[in-house]
Amino acid sequence: MAEQRVKKVAIIGGGCAAVAAAFELTRPERNGEFEVTIYQLGWRLGGKGASGRDAETGRIEEHGLHLWMGFYENAFRLMRDCYRELDRPEGSPIRTWRDAFKPDNFVGVTERRGADQWDNWAAYFPPAAGAPGDPLTGRNPFSVKGYLARCALLLRTLISSVQDSYPGSVEPGARDELAFALQTLVASAAGSARGDQKEFAAKTLKYGQLAASALVLEALGAVRWAVESTAPAAGETLVALLEKLSAVARRQLETLVAKNDELRRVWEIADVVLAIMRGIIRDRLLFTSQGFEAIDEYDWREWLRRHGASEASLDSGFIRGSYDLLFAYEDGDIGKPRLAAGQALRGAMRMFFTYRGALFWKMQAGMGDIVFAPIYEVLRRRGVTFEFFHKLENLALSPDGSHVAGLDMSVQAKTRGGKPYEPLVDVKGLPCWPSRPLHDQVINGAALKKAGWNPEAHWEDHSVARKTLQVGEDFDFVVLGVGLGAVADVCGELIAAEPAWQTMVQEVKSVATQAFQVWLNKPVEELGWDLPPINISGYVEPFDTWADMQQLIRLEDWKTDPKAIAYFCSVLSDADIESSDDKTDAAKRTSRHVRDSAIRFLDRDVAHFWPKAVNADGFRWELLETGNKSRSAKSGKARFETQFWTANINPTDRYVLSLPGSLKHRISPLDDRFDNLTIAGDWTDCGHQAGCVEAAVMSGLLAATALSDYPRLSDIIGYDHP
Amino acid sequence: MKEPQRLRRPVPRRTRPNRSILGALSQSDGLPPIADPVDGPEAGGMHPLGPGFGDAAEADFAADPLSDSAREYIDRNVRSASDLIDGQIRQGEETAKSLGRSAFSSLNGAASDLPALLTGLVRAYSDIGTAWVDIVGALAQKAETAVPGTVNGSRNAADMPMIGLSVVAGQPVEASLELFRPAQRLTVQPLVATPPGNAADIREVSFEPDGSGAGGRIRIVVPGGQAVGMYHGLLLADPEGTPAGAVTLKILTLPEDERGRS
Structure with a gap:
């Protein structure tokens, strides 16, 4: 049998998705099946996650804030494998992934208390067993039923804990449970009055009132729903009466909580949890084949409102924080918060119910230093070629429109003597990316430095050469790993040939x-x-x-x-x-x-x-x-x-939004409309439709699957999440 | 000039996540190689989803996600979960009726006596609110304790039909079935391309009831060379003829040897 030739892969871009694809395609166990070249704009890997070190102070300069969450299973697995293979010598800074990421159990929100008044609130989430990237043991936890069950337990815990006992007195052995997180949440709301028994008695009474009021409202809601769904016409009078009663009960509740911050916070959480539970049941999310996608046409707040969450809860710190976390403001206008409800629900469930180790993990240096420098070093060792200062200008289709025939590139700079560009600098023993190109390695570098040349800038058109890569000669497959914002510019021929691509660039913002x-x-x-x-x-x-x-x-x-x-x-x-x-x-x-x-x-x-x-x-x-x-x-x-x-x-560099109604227009890396192309990025249909490291890594894994049928889809954690 | 040899991507097995209730079962433990064995678990704590995730019985179960016993297990749980929700609705109806009687009598008598109505509602809460939380709580217990081969609290399981889906196709497809409401016998409408275009309808569709009369199987035969795309077909309840569900079929790219390429 003839020996199969090496498959050449051109990966365009060096962000999380692109390097994840490269990492998978070049795993040692693949025995060199793929020969990978990464073409990178400018001088560093990272895309939106790129960071650099200032030459004078070694200070870290980021695109923004990057927090890793405890449910980023695929992303952590990638980093853990990477650090293990990197195998830095004893005594090196950031030697292992444990040095690179540290758990962070606090999450804070600010709450508006008036025109110019704000309160801070820090909630503590206890460590959960294991660490992200550990093998999943036992049954996969990502089921709607599981989430619903946990919501119910969480709610019951919330109400019973505030009703029956003082939050500070947690039962022995309960500290490990999520329930403890809630009790702690309540305790942190209780603030300074912990030791005051009289105050405690008063609080208990108020919590009792709160629970009763909340449950009356819940009963009203449930009855109304039952009436509407079973006898809509006959029940009109009753529904009208229930509306009035609801209004009275809600006013009572709002009066109660308006006087007391801690009650208000507890109520807001309970109110949102109740709305989620009602929504899951009423919208039949337990059984629909679409999973949470079934509600992606709705905005998150709109969906919660439909299922009875109060306006006060919808404006609470936690809900506002969920929009802030995902920059979920259309056109960047804070007056237009828009977030697809299904993805918001998926994100919230995974964030709060499936984290491992800690809710957040903080990188212990810049994202470039922690993520992209180690990946660069490992990929280089594996034989991956890096072509820095390469800007893709056009992705050319074959005449029959079936595949990518050529890649037109602008070469932004050439190195002195044709040597490979060595992109990393040493800062206190740690390999890092500089915040500016290393001008001394490129031809005419001093002049470029003086002119303030920024090869990452979209408007920068300095070019020293052009090249066209040809299919069958320079590449067999293409992984388009650029940011969403570049797709319209470089994929004109694909967009003209395929309506789905046209819709995607119009609708995904x-x-x-x-x-x-x-x-x-x-x-x-x-x-x-x-x-x-x-x-x-x-x-x-x-x-x-x-x-x-x-x-x-x-x-x-x-x-x-x-x-x-x-x-x-x-x-x-x-x-x-x-x-x-x-x-x-x-x-x-x-x-x-x-x-x-x-x-x-x-x-x-x-x-x-x-x-x-x-x-x-x-x-x-x-x-x-x-x-x-x-x-x-x-x-x-x-x-x-x-x-x-x-x-x-x-x-x-623009952040990809999860707008209601837009997610169905994303294209999957698995889509094979063009038979030698796949795509990678947090803008693709990758299972977790949000702008984050985890989505990008999942997309990169899917791109590898598209080219090689590996990893198996079932190995990509959370791809089949509801 | 000799044309360079060109490689093509493998035909994908599917292009979309399987987000149905069976989807979670296909999740593996994760990619090999597994995480660094020197990394111990985070000190303290349990899985955020609580007990029941990680016990041995379920680990074994997950290892063979597509086994018949697994499917039966899930089918049973789906059915019993449906029953519980139905129970919730029934209880809501009964409470609504009793509340309605109470409310209307109040309206006829002392319409402005809202505090009395509220008292009644608090009582109503104990009828429905407790049941509501407990019903959903029961789901939690089921999730945590149920193991294959055990039926936990399934009520009226026979009321819910079991509908299977069988597709005969010479090209890769993804199929899903959604029932809007219970129906024991179905008529399947031809599958029509979405959006409508030149693609022919898929007409060889049928419903084959099982012997018990409590369910059956939808059978779809995709003709050779059927155009790639998305198709939908409506399921009508027999004999009423009212919509009871829908079947969705996605036909993926034709296999290599049928593409007509050189």
């Missing part, structure tokens, strides 16, 4: 994001923050999310270490993106807009988190750590120029 990072010379505790180190969302725009990143201090390379690092991020409205024929100038003006918003935020809004960082004149700019050299000369607001901010307006 993305949003620009903005972020800034500050390094402080005082710990946040000294600035008035009195909760644990936290990731907190739901706050006022334009920067609704803050993450305390103090764990990074030891990995950066300052002459004098800062005492705190804070990341802020949010969506960036399309209306705030400057446009002009001069794209470079427009980008600069947008960047200045983000800078000004950040300064305004520090001056006006950050006092909510750090009251002592602000005086009568606004933010105390001297708190900003500036670095070693010329930066320290700045004073006042100008000192902010020494910090880092970014407007993520490159089409490929």
